[in-house]
Amino acid sequence: MPTPRYPDPHELHTGSVAVADLPVEQPTATPRRPRSGSWLAAAMLAVLLAVGVVVDSVTAENNPHPGAAVSFAVGEDVTLQNFRVHVNGARVAETILDGERQLETAGLWLLVDLSYANVRRPDLLNDLGVRDHQGRTYSVTDRHSRGTWRAAPDTWFRGEVVFEVPASALAEGEVELLVWPSGRSQAEMVPMRYGSTRLPVDPAAVATEPVEVAAVELLPAGQR
Amino acid sequence: MTSSPAPALASGVRAAAWALVRTWPRRVALSVLVLVPALVAGLGGFRTVELPPPPQVPAGEPFDLGPAAVRVESFFVSDQVLTGMLPEDAQGWVGVLVELSVHADDEWSLPDEVVAVPDLPGGEEVAYGVITQDDSILTRLGPDLPQRVALLYPVADLGAVGGQLQVDLRTLTEERSFFEGTMRWYPGEVGATVQVSRTEQIPPAMIDEQ
Numbered sequence: 001m002p003t004p005r006y007p008d009p010h011e012l013h014t015g016s017v018a019v020a021d022l023p024v025e026q027p028t029a030t031p032r033r034p035r036s037g038s039w040l041a042a043a044m045l046a047v048l049l050a051v052g053v054v055v056d057s058v059t060a061e062n063n064p065h066p067g068a069a070v071s072f073a074v075g076e077d078v079t080l081q082n083f084r085v086h087v088n089g090a091r092v093a094e095t096i097l098d099g100e101r102q103l104e105t106a107g108l109w110l111l112v113d114l115s116y117a118n119v120r121r122p123d124l125l126n127d128l129g130v131r132d133h134q135g136r137t138y139s140v141t142d143r144h145s146r147g148t149w150r151a152a153p154d155t156w157f158r159g160e161v162v163f164e165v166p167a168s169a170l171a172e173g174e175v176e177l178l179v180w181p182s183g184r185s186q187a188e189m190v191p192m193r194y195g196s197t198r199l200p201v202d203p204a205a206v207a208t209e210p211v212e213v214a215a216v217e218l219l220p221a222g223q224r
Numbered sequence: 225m226t227s228s229p230a231p232a233l234a235s236g237v238r239a240a241a242w243a244l245v246r247t248w249p250r251r252v253a254l255s256v257l258v259l260v261p262a263l264v265a266g267l268g269g270f271r272t273v274e275l276p277p278p279p280q281v282p283a284g285e286p287f288d289l290g291p292a293a294v295r296v297e298s299f300f301v302s303d304q305v306l307t308g309m310l311p312e313d314a315q316g317w318v319g320v321l322v323e324l325s326v327h328a329d330d331e332w333s334l335p336d337e338v339v340a341v342p343d344l345p346g347g348e349e350v351a352y353g354v355i356t357q358d359d360s361i362l363t364r365l366g367p368d369l370p371q372r373v374a375l376l377y378p379v380a381d382l383g384a385v386g387g388q389l390q391v392d393l394r395t396l397t398e399e400r401s402f403f404e405g406t407m408r409w410y411p412g413e414v415g416a417t418v419q420v421s422r423t424e425q426i427p428p429a430m431i432d433e434q
Contacts, residue, residue, distance in 0.1 A: 098358070101358055101429075102358075103357070103358050104357055104358075105369070106369055106370045106371070107366075107368075107369050134329070135329050136329050136330070136366075136367040136368065137329065137330050137331065137367075138331065138366045138367070139331060139364075142360065142361070142363045142364075143355065143358060143360045164366055164369060165366065165369070166366075166367075166368045166369055168368070
């Protein structure tokens with residue numbers, strides 16, 4: 001019996017082999033469709049690629065947590081986690097006093113008058129910042145020694161916190177005051193609430209004489 | 225009957241070698257992989273290249289570190305400044321007087337190793353930066369707020385410090401932090417050196433009361 005195989009072209013040419021007919025697969029009427037598994041794999045690949053592109057484009061600069069800022073006005077109370085904060089206003093000076101020392105700067109001193117109390121437990125509000133119209137950010141200066149704020153729940157303290165800023169930061173007549181209740185790095189890395197207020201500052205009203213920073217004081221009940 | 229492991233290993237190696245060179249495309253790819261590095265090595269491509277020395281910046285001229293500019297002025301030697309922070313084995317400080325000005329959008333802290341004094345033992349890192357105007361410790365610098373600072377390095381033998389010192393300035397490059405995903409400045413190579421002269425004019429606010 002002839003071997004059921006496809007003929008070698010040479011064998012066919014010489015007629016040296018008899019070749020049995022092999023069943024030839026008839027073309028079907030409908031085209032062959034890919035298996036559903038292939039479609040699934042392709043879809044998963046496309047989804048993975050899309051996720052990769054999105055994740056790659058989401059960077060710190062895109063600010064993925066823009067909704068965490070809590071806007072509040074000067075003169076009103078705002079609650080930020082364990083703090084109740086009330087901003088009264090600001091003044092500007094060329095020189096400030098730290099005890100008997102005069103502190104000078106290449107820019108200006110911005111003194112922000114604010115008071116705060118705690119909500120649940122005694123805590124210090126350490127992280128405050130100022131951002132100007134150019135996006136430059138400054139935190140509370142370490143050059144001036146801050147008084148002791150012994151704030152507690154419903155125990156309000158008032159005083160001034162000091163920022164060192166260039167004169168150009170005040171040119172627009174206002175700055176953004178930022179209150180970071182759990183630290184600045186936390187506020188910028190995770191979607192937690194932080195305070196933001198537009199703080200009017202008069203760039204023309206700069207004290208030229210050395211200014212004494214207001215001492216921290218305990219406020220009577222109901223006062224801010 | 226089991227075959228011994230040595231012939232089995234040899235036959236395995238032979239099979240693997242044959243698999244590598246079985247076809248012409250594989251032979252070409254293998255020879256390129258072997259020959260190209262050999263050719264590069266033969267032409268001296270893997271030699272260690274001597275880098276040119278970093279440029280000299282005159283004292284008093286600004287140099288861009290990346291996030292900030294530094295202007296190195298002079299240095300002083302003293303055992304009258306920041307005496308409370310002096311290490312036990314040090315007689316005093318060498319204070320390199322600089323002006324620093326940040327031109328980034330945010331505050332920036334001077335890394336310890338950016339300004340170094342290689343002539344001093346232990347001069348690779350700044351011990352403290354002190355603002356000359358009010359004797360406060362420098363913690364961070366605000367954008368566009370130039371600050372005159374004394375960078376202090378402890379010295380075991382004050383008499384051994386001469387009248388000139390070389391100051392190395394490392395440039396910084398901004399890269400994305402792997403863990404935090406934020407941009408940070410990382411110190412790199414020495415980008416410039418400055419030869420500074422000794423001054424006897426110590427900033428008055430820095431001198432401790434006796």
